[in-house]
Structures are given as structure tokens and as C-alpha cells.
Amino acid sequence: MIILIDAGNTRIKAGWVNPDTCERELTVVAFQHADLDQLAHWVGTLPLPPTSALGVNVAGPTVAAAIEKILSKHNCSTEWVTGEPQTLNVTNAYANPELLGSDRWLALLGLAQRPHPKLEHADTTPCPLILAGFGTATTIDTLVVKKAGDETQADNLHYQFPGGLILPGPALMRTALAENTAHLPDANSNTTIYPTHTHQSIASGIAAAQAGAVLRQWLAALEYYGLAPQVFATGGGWPLVKEEVIRLLHFTQGRLDLPTTPIEWLPTPALDGLAALALQLQQSKNLN
Structure with missing residues (x-):
């Protein structure tokens, strides 16, 4: 069994994969940095003893050493x-x-292993994929298919990450306003087009900024490709931003006379x- 670790700025998420059966964990566990002792308890509950761990870390060397x-x-x-060239x-x-x-890179690798959502026929040109991650920081990354001849079957797709x-993520935006202004609160409210009180204004402004960034990359991919x-989100x-992102994207799709497509949620x-990657590395070791 191989343990999988995603050490983020706020939380550490952990799962596992069995290289013999390709079986995955049923439920991912998550710990705050201060609660890493729970990781030791979780490892002790695994159905098989782990042989190794593969992880990404953006939390710094102290957290990595503790893990x-x-x-x-x-x-x-x-x-x-x-991150690697390929x-x-x-x-x-x-x-x-x-x-x-490394968290962005591995998230893109995870997205690239999924069946392409719009690839129904061999002669269909696969559309770009956008992964919007709303964590401590918000990252909005694109994958585009590099065509190899006429091969467009899902198991032959090779992607490029152009950038x-x-x-700042939604919570970080909210905290920055509260900590760096004299009168603005740490707002927690619903969003609306025309806010009528300060909490609502902050929540709506944050959602608008996040949604605008997603729409910018969506329009860029439409223009370039x-x-x-x-x-995907x-x-x-x-x-905190879901309602506004969906509203703005669907409004734009309608104005451009394009089909309205749902945003798909990816947990991990x-x-x-x-x-x-762990399965590929294990396969390479077995061959050698």
C-alpha cells in the first residue's frame, strides 16, 4: 500500500492506493498542521501496512519533516x-x-487521467479543460490536447499545460480586508448583484473577483483554441464563490450562443x- 499526501498551506490531505489492485481509499482524511498526530493514528488503521509514501508539499520544510x-x-x-517538464x-x-x-502539477495530472468529458466520437476535437482550485490561494490552470496525428481516443490523449x-483565495481576500482596513469586518454573507450592507458587499466583491478570473481564462481558451x-472546480x-462563478459563466455562454455546461466538482x-503516478512508478519497478 502506498500512502498519498497532499500537504497544503492550511491542511494536509491523505489517501492511499494499493498497487496490486489499484484500489483507492473510500474516504480522504484531512488534518490541520497542528493536528498531525492524527496522521499517525490514521496510518495505524489502514487495512495493510504502507510500504512507501508519495506526496506533494507546499506547506514548507517543517511540515514535510514532521510528516x-x-x-x-x-x-x-x-x-x-x-514539477517536471513531462x-x-x-x-x-x-x-x-x-x-x-507541486500541488497544481499533480492536480493537473489527476485531471488528465479522467475520461474527457466531451469526447464522444473519434473525430471530435477535444476541448480545453480548466481546473479552478479555490484554496488558500486560487489557481486557475488550463490543459489543452496535443494532437498526435488523428488519435483522439481518450486513452491516447496527451495534454499540454500552457500556464x-x-x-488570493476567497478566505484570504476576506481576511486581508479585515486585517488591513480600519472599519471593514471579517465578512460572512450571501452574494448578490447589488449588495446593500457591508458584509454582503465584501462577500459579493470577493465572489466577483474569483468569478472574473475564471471567466478570463475561459474566454482566453475559447479565443486561443x-x-x-x-x-472543473x-x-x-x-x-463561497460557486453561485457567482456559475452565474457569470452561464450568462456568457448564453450571450455567445454556446451550450450551457455544468462545472464539475473534483474532491481531490x-x-x-x-x-x-504511484501506480506508474510501481509498474516501472516491477519491470526492472
Whole structure:
């Protein structure tokens, strides 16, 4: 059994994959940085003893060292993955691939392993995919298909990551306003087009900024590649902006006379990417 670790800025998420059966965890667990002792308890409840761990870490070296120490007590070594020029079926166009956040990279790898949502016929051109992650930071990243001849079957798709956006996440925006202004509160409210009190104004402004960033990348993909992209969402901040993102995207699709497409929720794309990578690495070891 291989443990999968996604050490984020706020929480650590953990799962597992069995390389013999490809079986995954039924439920992902999540811990605050201060509650890492719960990780040790969770490892002890696994159906099989872990042989190794594969993870991504954007929480810093102190958190990484704490995780490694806990797992080493179970004779489980930890390997941290970083951005690379190419992994699995994704090519990274970042100027310095190793500087791409490992959580973003593995989340894109996880997305790329899914069946393409609009690929119904062999002669269909696959549309771009956008992954909007609403965490401590919001990241909006795009995958486009690199066509190899006429091969457009799902198992032959190779993607390129051309780049993406980073901006403060919804909660970080709210905290920044509360901590850096004299009179604005730490707002918690619903969103509306024309807010009539301060809490509502802040919540609506934050949602508008997040939705505008998503729409910008959606329009950019439409302009560059000539196909309306499919949007996926992930991250704990999604409920705070979901209504406005959907409203703005569907309004734009209607104005452009394009089909209205739902935004698909992905609970743990980084762990999905780690699982796919772990299975490939295990397969390579078995061959050698």
C-alpha cells in the first residue's frame, strides 16, 4: 500500500492506493498542521501496512519533516514530487517546470487521467479543460490536447499545460480586508448583484473577483483554441464563490450562443494525480 499526501498551506490531505489492485481509499482524511498526530493514528488503521509514501508539499520544510518523521515510525519512506517538464500524459510549458507548485502539477495530472468529458466520437476535437482550485490561494490552470496525428481516443490523449493564474483565495481576500482596513469586518454573507450592507458587499466583491478570473481564462481558451473549455472546480473555498462563478459563466455562454455546461466538482485531484503516478512508478519497478 502506498500512502498519498497532499500537504497544503492550511491542511494536509491523505489517501492511499494499493498497487496490486489499484484500489483507492473510500474516504480522504484531512488534518490541520497542528493536528498531525492524527496522521499517525490514521496510518495505524489502514487495512495493510504502507510500504512507501508519495506526496506533494507546499506547506514548507517543517511540515514535510514532521510528516516524514511520523511515517518513518511505520517503516514508510516518503518521496516528495515536484514539477517536471513531462509526467504521465501531460507536458509542462512552465518556463522553469520545477518552480510550478507541486500541488497544481499533480492536480493537473489527476485531471488528465479522467475520461474527457466531451469526447464522444473519434473525430471530435477535444476541448480545453480548466481546473479552478479555490484554496488558500486560487489557481486557475488550463490543459489543452496535443494532437498526435488523428488519435483522439481518450486513452491516447496527451495534454499540454500552457500556464495559469494565481490569486488570493476567497478566505484570504476576506481576511486581508479585515486585517488591513480600519472599519471593514471579517465578512460572512450571501452574494448578490447589488449588495446593500457591508458584509454582503465584501462577500459579493470577493465572489466577483474569483468569478472574473475564471471567466478570463475561459474566454482566453475559447479565443486561443477555438473551443469552449470545460471547467472543473476543487478546494474548500468553492462554496463561497460557486453561485457567482456559475452565474457569470452561464450568462456568457448564453450571450455567445454556446451550450450551457455544468462545472464539475473534483474532491481531490492532487491525490488522484499522485495515485496515477504511484501506480506508474510501481509498474516501472516491477519491470526492472
